[in-house]
Amino acid sequence: MALEAIRYSRGSLQILDQLLLPQQSRYEAVGSVQQAWEAIRAMKVRGAPAIALVGCLSLAVELQAGAGGPGPAALVAFVRDKLSVLVSARPTAVNMARAARSLADAAAREAEKEGATEAAVRERVICHAEDMLDQDLRDNQRIGDLGAHHLLERAAPGGGKVTVLTHCNTGALATAGYGTALGVIRSLHKLNRLEHAFCTETRPYNQGARLTAFELVFEQIPATLIADSMAAVAMARKGVSAVIVGADRVVANGDTANKVGTYQLAIVAKHHGVPFYVAAPSSSCDLGLQTGRDIVIEERPGHELTEINGVRIAAPGIGVWNPAFDVTPHELITGGIITERGVFTPEELRAALSATIPSGGGP
Ligand SMILES: CSC[C@@H](O)[C@@H](O)C(=O)COP(=O)(O)O
Numbered sequence: 001m002a003l004e005a006i007r008y009s010r011g012s013l014q015i016l017d018q019l020l021l022p023q024q025s026r027y028e029a030v031g032s033v034q035q036a037w038e039a040i041r042a043m044k045v046r047g048a049p050a051i052a053l054v055g056c057l058s059l060a061v062e063l064q065a066g067a068g069g070p071g072p073a074a075l076v077a078f079v080r081d082k083l084s085v086l087v088s089a090r091p092t093a094v095n096m097a098r099a100a101r102s103l104a105d106a107a108a109r110e111a112e113k114e115g116a117t118e119a120a121v122r123e124r125v126i127c128h129a130e131d132m133l134d135q136d137l138r139d140n141q142r143i144g145d146l147g148a149h150h151l152l153e154r155a156a157p158g159g160g161k162v163t164v165l166t167h168c169n170t171g172a173l174a175t176a177g178y179g180t181a182l183g184v185i186r187s188l189h190k191l192n193r194l195e196h197a198f199c200t201e202t203r204p205y206n207q208g209a210r211l212t213a214f215e216l217v218f219e220q221i222p223a224t225l226i227a228d229s230m231a232a233v234a235m236a237r238k239g240v241s242a243v244i245v246g247a248d249r250v251v252a253n254g255d256t257a258n259k260v261g262t263y264q265l266a267i268v269a270k271h272h273g274v275p276f277y278v279a280a281p282s283s284s285c286d287l288g289l290q291t292g293r294d295i296v297i298e299e300r301p302g303h304e305l306t307e308i309n310g311v312r313i314a315a316p317g318i319g320v321w322n323p324a325f326d327v328t329p330h331e332l333i334t335g336g337i338i339t340e341r342g343v344f345t346p347e348e349l350r351a352a353l354s355a356t357i358p359s360g361g362g363p
Pocket residue numbers: 046047048049093167168169170171174175179180181207245246247248258259260324
């Protein structure tokens with residue numbers, strides 16, 4: 001049995017409430033775009049691909065229940081309105097904005113056809129959202145396999161095993177399934193070439209300790225949890241072959257926004273000569289932004305840093321700065337950017353993807 005963040009069948013969407021993990025596994029029904037927006041904002045569902053999938057599928061569920069219209073043009077306008085709400089939930093990951101644009105375009109194209117009907121536009125949008133779920137799973141499996149082979153060829157050409165350090169949660173819980181960086185770890189394990197995985201706690205929201213550790217135990221992958229502040233000593237003493245992280249947005253020059261703490265991991269990796277990889281589907285790439293300076297970084301509420309599970313741990317009265325993400329400059333991404341279309345250096349990325357990847361942006 002595989003871990004599922006998202007359970008979908010036509011007309012029905014459920015998400016695993018990730019705020020309750022690892023203590024409780026409870027699914028919650030999402031019947032509308034508004035409910036999806038609230039779940040994404042509250043981080044009941046999180047991770048760039050999963051955010052986009054839940055957003056789009058919540059719209060599919062509303063459409064299946066008959067919302068929007070009457071007539072094809074009114075339905076297209078309804079779809080656009082709902083998508084622009086979803087894009088506002090969390091700004092840094094590009095996946096929701098790109099998915100929104102692709103859904104809105106699909107709706108508009110259907111409505112422009114000779115003899116277009118409301119039913120046909122409705123069906124087109126629903127099918128398009130459903131296809132995204134299948135596509136994400138396929139992309140992740142490909143990322144896992146490409147990344148595993150790339151790393152093994154470089155770090156263990158003689159056939160040995162590798163040890164990987166990862167950050168945040170990039171697994172089945174953050175995607176349609178399998179995962180991106182965690183997908184590479186999963187593939188290495190399947191090949192019997194993974195010596196060990198280290199996962200960081202990922203303060204302040206502890207996605208590593210709560211979610212990645214949960215997935216690694218669930219999959220019976222040999223793994224150890226470390227505090228974020230132990231990454232340097234782990235690289236110095238534990239034989240780390242590579243650091244592999246996910247991405248919320250990779251821009252044209254290869255600069256990458258990912259969970260806060262990624263940037264310092266990349267610096268530490270460079271110091272120790274450990275290759276640093278980003279694993280992300282092309283749906284996380286935004287060639288419309290030239291450098292990481294252009295990425296909007298989400299600021300999360302201060303209580304996520306000062307409290308754990310509602311219990312105050314920081315001194316009352318202290319000021320708080322809590323950006324959810326940081327940007328790793330491309331020159332620190334020394335291993336490569338692993339996508340479903342190949343493993344690229346940051347310098348190769350733009351040319352490799354530009355034929356097929358539009359710039360980011362909403363509907
Ligand atoms: C495959 S998920 C890649 C990234 O989205 C992940 O590393 C991350 O930064 C998630 O942040 P989160 O704030 O939990 O949504």
